[in-house]
Amino acid sequence: MADWNAEQYLKFEDERTRPARDLLAQIPLDDPRRVTDLGCGPGNSTELLVKRWPQARVTGVDTSADMLRQARERLPGHNFIEANIAHWAPPVGTDVVFANAVLQWVPNHLKHMQRLVGALEPGGVLAVQMPDNLDEPTHIMMREVAFQEPWRHQLAEAAQLRDALPKPGAYYDALRPLCSRLEIWHTVYNHLLDDPIAIVEWVKGTGLRPFIDPLELPERKAYLAAYTARIAAAYPPQADGKVLLRFPRLFIVAIK
């Protein structure tokens, strides 16, 4: 898959950062020393951590060169490293691992969450938010269009890339034995966007990438036209002409 595009991702920065703010508000630590932002992206979530705990050593971790370049520009003087979460371990003394909107991309993430909690200091926190939206029209339709000709062979892999999240009970059973406290909840956002095109632009920055990245320009245009027509039908305008993008998200705060 092509690299992430920070500019596309940041088109909806305010809306995308809101779950990170909501997650951060549930971390009951006043004075952590070492904090890591896993899948830090362009540094929007890292900035929240730096502002909340200015005395802490905050590090951002990401696989994307473009995202890391933006993050370094945004927060000069902070530490950003290129690493894959699947092979990354928290340094000794880590009090907070924050992972907003990233672990859904990491295969077997439940196993990695157990490993991350295990490596925290006592009282340390793993805070995770993941989109739980594979059954929303945005994602059903990207798969439906991908299963049609002429894309079905080229996009067969993309449709398999993200598995549905395990049920909350699976996280509970896996993490509870490692934690002194464990909070799990869902929040459904209704993001107000200008029109169906804005919904397509939103998912182009994230979930739609594996579907359009493999296509050459003319095919990509045709795929996007077919997808946009379905999105327009699934997200009708409100009384003021805007559309509501329903977006369920799963939150987990695990305190060791």
Ligand SMILES: C[S@@+](CC[C@H](N)C(=O)[O-])C[C@H]1O[C@@H](n2cnc3c(N)ncnc32)[C@H](O)[C@@H]1O
């Ligand atoms: C949806 S963005 C989240 C950005 C930011 N944390 C936020 O709250 O808006 C997901 C980020 O995770 C990164 N990412 C995806 N898989 C990763 C992995 N296995 N290891 C590290 N970073 C990863 C991507 O490069 C991207 O920057």
